[in-house]
Amino acid sequence: MERRRFLGLAAATGAAAGAALTAGCGSDAGTQSSALKVVAADYGEPGQGDGSQGYWDALVRRFRHRHPGIAVEVEVHGWKDVDKRVAAMVAAGRPPDIAQIGAYADFAAQRRLYSAGEVLSIPVQADFLPALAEAGEVRRVQYGMPFVASTRxxxxxxxxxxxxxxxxxxxxxxxxxxxxxxxxxxxxxxxxxxxxxxxxxxxxxxxxxxxxxxxxxxxxxxxxxxxxxxxxxxxxxxxxxxxxxxxxxxxxxxxxxxxxxxxxxxxxxxxxxxxxxxxxxxxxxxxxxxxxxxxxxxxxxxxxTLGVADWVMAFKENGRRQDVGRFLDFVFSEENHYDFADRYDLLPVTTSANDRMRERAGHKPLRRFQQELLSAEFYPVGKVxxxxxxxxxxxxxxxxxxxxxxxxxxxxxxxxxxxxxxxxxxxx
CATH class of the missing domain: 3.40.190.10 (Periplasmic binding protein-like II)
Structure with missing residues (x-):
C-alpha cells in the first residue's frame, strides 16, 4: 500500500527468495519452468521475524496437497524493491505468472493481464467487496484483484x-x-x-x-x-x-x-x-x-475517508490461465485470506473474510476501519x-x-x- 506498513515497510529488507514447492507429473515437474512463478510483497516489520515468506511457504504446501500436479514458486521482496522487480521481469520478457504489488493499470493497458473473470471462479470473484472490485477496473473490466486493504x-x-x-x-x-x-x-x-x-x-x-x-x-x-x-x-x-x-x-x-x-x-x-x-x-x-x-x-x-489496497494480477504471457486460477481461488478462500489479514492487522478484501474478522472479539479495534472500508474512496489506480x-x-x-x-x-x-x-x- 503506498502507504506502507508501520515504521515504513517501504524500507523493508530486500529480496527473500522463496523456495519452490513442487510436485506433479511428467519429466519437468518440479523444475522452475513448470512451476507457477509468483512475486509477492513483504508485509513484515524489519527485524521482527514476521516476514511474509513463511505465510506463502505454508500456503503453497497446503495447495500442493490439494493440487499435486501444480508446482508453485513464491519469491518475496520488500516494498522498496518488489514493484521494480516485477517491472524488470516484464521488460526482460519473463513476467511472473502472478504478481502481488502496488499497481496494475500499466500492465492492463499493455494487454498483458488476464481479467479477473478469466482466472477466478464466479463465487470467488463475487466475494470481493464491491468498492474494491470496482477500484480494480480499467475501462470497466476488472484486472486488479485486491489483496488486502486499509482505511484511515x-x-x-x-x-x-x-x-x-x-x-x-x-x-x-x-x-x-x-x-x-x-x-x-x-x-x-x-x-x-x-x-x-x-x-x-x-x-x-x-x-x-x-x-x-x-x-x-x-x-x-x-x-x-x-x-x-x-x-x-x-x-x-x-x-x-x-x-x-x-x-x-x-x-x-x-x-x-x-x-x-x-x-x-x-x-x-x-x-x-x-x-x-x-x-x-x-x-x-x-x-x-x-x-x-x-x-x-x-x-x-x-x-x-481514504481506502488503500494492494493488488494481485495475473500475467498471460506464459499461458497458465487454469493453473493460475486454481491457485488464486485458493489464495482468496476465506480461511487463507483471513489468515493473512489477521497476521498483519490489515483489512480483508472479501465479504466472507470480513465477516469472519468482525466476529472475532480480538479484532474489535478494527471494526471501525472495516466499516469505513464499505464507503471509502480509493486512489484512481485504474488510470494508467x-x-x-x-x-x-x-x-x-x-x-x-x-x-x-x-x-x-x-x-x-x-x-x-x-x-x-x-x-x-x-x-x-
Missing amino acids: LLFYNRTLFVKAGLDPDSPPRTWNQLARAAAKLKAAGVKIPYGLPLGAEEAPAEAMMWMLSGGGAFTDKVGNYTIDAAANIKTFNWLRDSLVGPKLTNPDPGGTDRRELFAAFTRGEVGMLNGHPTLLRETRRRGVKYGTAVPPGAEGPSGA SWAKVSGDIKRGIGKAVAADADPVKVLSALQRRAEAEDYAVRES
Missing part, C-alpha cells in the same frame, strides 16, 4: 488530551475544532500537536484525506484530474494558515514521512494524526492510551497515468503548505503535469 482514521492520544484540558471522549469533528485542540496541546507542551506527513512516503494519502475532508479529490466522478480544484485550494490554504503557520504540526511537513510520525505517536510525542490499522499493534504494545475517530471535515466529520502522477504528488504537494508557498501555484503545476501524463497515455 484520526488517531489521538487520550493522555495528552487530558493533559491539555481536552475531553478524551470528544475528539475534534471539524477543522476549526482540530486547530483549537492542537493549540491547546501545544500550550500543554506537546511536541507535535498534529502530525502532518506530506513527505514522499505518505504525501498522496495524507493529501487525499485532507482533500476528501474538504469536499475535493484528485479526480472527479468521470476520472478527470481535479488537483487544483477550488475545494482543494481552500483545503491547502487552511492547512498552511491554520496548522502549519502557527506551528501546530511537525516543523517540515513536506519533508516528513509517515513512519517518523507513527514512531513518535507510539512514544507519546504526537497529539493527533491520521493513521491506518497497522498503527494499532505498536500503539497497544507500548501501552499508549489512544482513541480513533472519523477525520474532521470543514464543517463536520469527513463525508468520506496514476503511477507517474502519484510520483509527482509525492515529490511536490508538500510544498503547498510551506510558510511562503502559494497553494494555487503548487496545485496548478501538479494539475498541468497530470493532464500531460493523461494525454500522453491516451495518445500512446
Whole structure:
C-alpha cells in the first residue's frame, strides 16, 4: 500500500527468495519452468521475524496437497524493491505468472493481464467487496484483484488530551475544532500537536484525506484530474494558515514521512494524526492510551475517508490461465485470506473474510476501519497515468503548505503535469 506498513515497510529488507514447492507429473515437474512463478510483497516489520515468506511457504504446501500436479514458486521482496522487480521481469520478457504489488493499470493497458473473470471462479470473484472490485477496473473490466486493504482514521492520544484540558471522549469533528485542540496541546507542551506527513512516503494519502475532508479529490466522478480544484485550494490554504503557520504540526511537513510520525505517536510525542490499522499493534504494545475517530471535515466529520489496497494480477504471457486460477481461488478462500489479514492487522478484501474478522472479539479495534472500508474512496489506480502522477504528488504537494508557498501555484503545476501524463497515455 503506498502507504506502507508501520515504521515504513517501504524500507523493508530486500529480496527473500522463496523456495519452490513442487510436485506433479511428467519429466519437468518440479523444475522452475513448470512451476507457477509468483512475486509477492513483504508485509513484515524489519527485524521482527514476521516476514511474509513463511505465510506463502505454508500456503503453497497446503495447495500442493490439494493440487499435486501444480508446482508453485513464491519469491518475496520488500516494498522498496518488489514493484521494480516485477517491472524488470516484464521488460526482460519473463513476467511472473502472478504478481502481488502496488499497481496494475500499466500492465492492463499493455494487454498483458488476464481479467479477473478469466482466472477466478464466479463465487470467488463475487466475494470481493464491491468498492474494491470496482477500484480494480480499467475501462470497466476488472484486472486488479485486491489483496488486502486499509482505511484511515484520526488517531489521538487520550493522555495528552487530558493533559491539555481536552475531553478524551470528544475528539475534534471539524477543522476549526482540530486547530483549537492542537493549540491547546501545544500550550500543554506537546511536541507535535498534529502530525502532518506530506513527505514522499505518505504525501498522496495524507493529501487525499485532507482533500476528501474538504469536499475535493484528485479526480472527479468521470476520472478527470481535479488537483487544483477550488475545494482543494481552500483545503491547502487552511492547512498552511491554520496548522502549519502557527506551528501546530511537525516543523517540515513536506519533508516528513509517515513512519517518523507513527514512531513518535507510539512514544507519546504526537497529539493527533491520521493513521491506518497497522498503527494499532505498536500503539497497544507500548501501552499508549489512544482513541480513533472519523477525520474532521470543514464543517463536520469527513463525508468520506481514504481506502488503500494492494493488488494481485495475473500475467498471460506464459499461458497458465487454469493453473493460475486454481491457485488464486485458493489464495482468496476465506480461511487463507483471513489468515493473512489477521497476521498483519490489515483489512480483508472479501465479504466472507470480513465477516469472519468482525466476529472475532480480538479484532474489535478494527471494526471501525472495516466499516469505513464499505464507503471509502480509493486512489484512481485504474488510470494508467496514476503511477507517474502519484510520483509527482509525492515529490511536490508538500510544498503547498510551506510558510511562503502559494497553494494555487503548487496545485496548478501538479494539475498541468497530470493532464500531460493523461494525454500522453491516451495518445500512446
